[in-house]
Amino acid sequence: MSHAEYVSSISIDCVIFGFDEGELKVLLIKRAKDPSKGGWALPGGFVGQEEDLDVAAKTILEELTGLKKIYMEQLHTFGDVNRYPLARVISIVYASLIKVGDYELRAADNAQEAVWHPVSEVPQLVFDHSKMLAVALERLKRDVQYQPIGFELLPKKFTLTQLQTLYETVLETTLDKRNFRKKILGMDLLIALDEFQRGAPNRAARLFKFDTQKYKELKSKGFMFEL
Amino acid sequence: MSHAEYVSSISIDCVIFGFDEGELKVLLIKRAKDPSKGGWALPGGFVGQEEDLDVAAKTILEELTGLKKIYMEQLHTFGDVNRYPLARVISIVYASLIKVGDYELRAADNAQEAVWHPVSEVPQLVFDHSKMLAVALERLKRDVQYQPIGFELLPKKFTLTQLQTLYETVLETTLDKRNFRKKILGMDLLIALDEFQRGAPNRAARLFKFDTQKYKELKSKGFMFEL
DNA sequence: GCAAAAGTGTTAGTCATACACCCATGT
DNA sequence: ACATGGGTGTATGACTAACACTTTTGC
Numbered sequence: 001m002s003h004a005e006y007v008s009s010i011s012i013d014c015v016i017f018g019f020d021e022g023e024l025k026v027l028l029i030k031r032a033k034d035p036s037k038g039g040w041a042l043p044g045g046f047v048g049q050e051e052d053l054d055v056a057a058k059t060i061l062e063e064l065t066g067l068k069k070i071y072m073e074q075l076h077t078f079g080d081v082n083r084y085p086l087a088r089v090i091s092i093v094y095a096s097l098i099k100v101g102d103y104e105l106r107a108a109d110n111a112q113e114a115v116w117h118p119v120s121e122v123p124q125l126v127f128d129h130s131k132m133l134a135v136a137l138e139r140l141k142r143d144v145q146y147q148p149i150g151f152e153l154l155p156k157k158f159t160l161t162q163l164q165t166l167y168e169t170v171l172e173t174t175l176d177k178r179n180f181r182k183k184i185l186g187m188d189l190l191i192a193l194d195e196f197q198r199g200a201p202n203r204a205a206r207l208f209k210f211d212t213q214k215y216k217e218l219k220s221k222g223f224m225f226e227l
Numbered sequence: 228m229s230h231a232e233y234v235s236s237i238s239i240d241c242v243i244f245g246f247d248e249g250e251l252k253v254l255l256i257k258r259a260k261d262p263s264k265g266g267w268a269l270p271g272g273f274v275g276q277e278e279d280l281d282v283a284a285k286t287i288l289e290e291l292t293g294l295k296k297i298y299m300e301q302l303h304t305f306g307d308v309n310r311y312p313l314a315r316v317i318s319i320v321y322a323s324l325i326k327v328g329d330y331e332l333r334a335a336d337n338a339q340e341a342v343w344h345p346v347s348e349v350p351q352l353v354f355d356h357s358k359m360l361a362v363a364l365e366r367l368k369r370d371v372q373y374q375p376i377g378f379e380l381l382p383k384k385f386t387l388t389q390l391q392t393l394y395e396t397v398l399e400t401t402l403d404k405r406n407f408r409k410k411i412l413g414m415d416l417l418i419a420l421d422e423f424q425r426g427a428p429n430r431a432a433r434l435f436k437f438d439t440q441k442y443k444e445l446k447s448k449g450f451m452f453e454l
Numbered sequence: 455g456c457a458a459a460a461g462t463g464t465t466a467g468t469c470a471t472a473c474a475c476c477c478a479t480g481t
Numbered sequence: 482a483c484a485t486g487g488g489t490g491t492a493t494g495a496c497t498a499a500c501a502c503t504t505t506t507g508c
Contacts, residue, residue, distance in 0.1 A: 008235060008236075010317055049235075049315060052306065053306035053317070074304065077304045079319070080279045080280070081278065090237055090317070145449075159460090160461090161459080176498075177461085177462095178500085179499085182463095183496095199507090200459075200506075200507080201458065201506075202458040202459040202460070202505075204506065205460060206461090222369070222372075387487090388487075403471075404487090404488085405472095406470075410470090427480075428481065428484075429487070430485080430488080431487080432488090
């Protein structure tokens with residue numbers, strides 16, 4: 001079988017999660033071109049002939065969010081023959097977690113607009129993008145139990161309640177406040193700051209930041225999160 | 228950007244693990260054709276224009292092992308521009324666990340021979356196949372901690388020592404016999420048979436089989452294995 | 455002073471770990 | 482009878498889970 005016998009276009013689609021206002025959100029674009037012009041889609045694009053996949057993924061994400069150096073992971077490759085209407089296109093899905101506030105959303109060439117949607121109320125998506133999102137969510141939910149998240153999604157300084165809400169959102173459960181704090185503080189992962197949240201009609205919450213060193217260690221080593 | 232602007236060939240490579248004689252093994256072929264004729268490689272092949280990826284993966288695996296209905300999982304897609312010398316080829320890696328004894332190895336078109344190699348002493352592999360194997364091993368090691376394995380790798384009837392050895396091999400540790408048994412039996416996953424191993428110069432070990440129902444439940448739900 | 459969220463300990467039960475000897479079989 | 486691996490129980494410490502009230506702040 002010759003290497004040139006069968007060919008296909010290769011695209012990359014990105015599932016970009018953010019966390020804002022106590023909700024998990026995903027970045028969607030409205031397609032500016034056919035096929036499915038005007039439909040909601042995951043941001044994505046084609047891979048250049050001379051581009052490594054990881055590089056292409058970063059390029060696409062940078063174009064969409066304006067940001068570099070994002071922790072991004074290859075998730076899964078979707079290649080059903082008819083997943084894309086015009087031709088056989090194999091799509092490699094990358095996923096990323098970013099801080100919603102940090103980047104200015106600017107729509108790329110192939111998008112009319114780029115918007116954060118709560119994952120709990122995502123519109124219908126084009127092609128097989130709903131399946132992609134479902135896979136990404138499942139993966140996120142699993143990963144959360146084995147390695148810390150938060151660093152990627154929360155602002156630099158955050159309260160324990162924010163962190164807890166993040167976990168509750170992703171895991172779709174509720175957690176006990178005291179046990180959560182005991183566990184998370186016991187990991188030696190957070191550094192308490194001498195700063196407090198201001199402007200709330202209630203007691204001001206202490207702010208924390210991640211111990212970057214420890215965070216990376218736990219991330220690579222894997223840890224267990226069960227509450 | 229047109230969907231036909233950039234194209235590439237798509238291949239699938241399979242990392243097929245087996246467990247035999249107390250060792251974890253991987254199925255390799257000796258390439259029958261250039262490029263890298265005569266080099267050791269993971270079994271793989273090109274994806275047909277009208278073939279879904281999962282179907283193609285199964286077809287390729289069937290051709291190589293003669294077996295259908297194998298639990299096979301998509302692992303990762305490798306697409307560095309120069310990973311393959313003759314052209315841009317993107318390769319999707321699938322991984323599988325099978326029982327070594329069950330299948331007759333028959334070399335496919337593109338192989339001179341197909342052989343089980345202990346993973347501890349794998350020869351140098353062609354292209355980026357060593358990287359693929361490394362990723363598969365890492366993944367196996369991680370998965371083992373969160374879901375049961377064994378069903379796929381061990382014969383239908385097996386001893387607890389065989390199962391323990393499997394875990395020790397994959398995790399690259401040693402485990403305490405009593406604790407291992409306590410834990411694994413406590414999962415209600417194994418069914419004790421009234422049969423015993425024969426022909427050993429020592430006490431005959433009781434044979435067990437998996438409770439298929441329970442096994443699938445635990446597999447999908449995920450469980451913790453720490454010893 | 456009231457509403458709203460922050461913060462804080464103890465207890466009971468479960469689970470992981472460490473550890474050593476006798477048993478059955480084949481030669 | 483001996484060599485080889487099979488099989489078994491207990492005690493300790495660690496972690497998980499359940500649970501309610503006081504504190505601080507802004508209005």
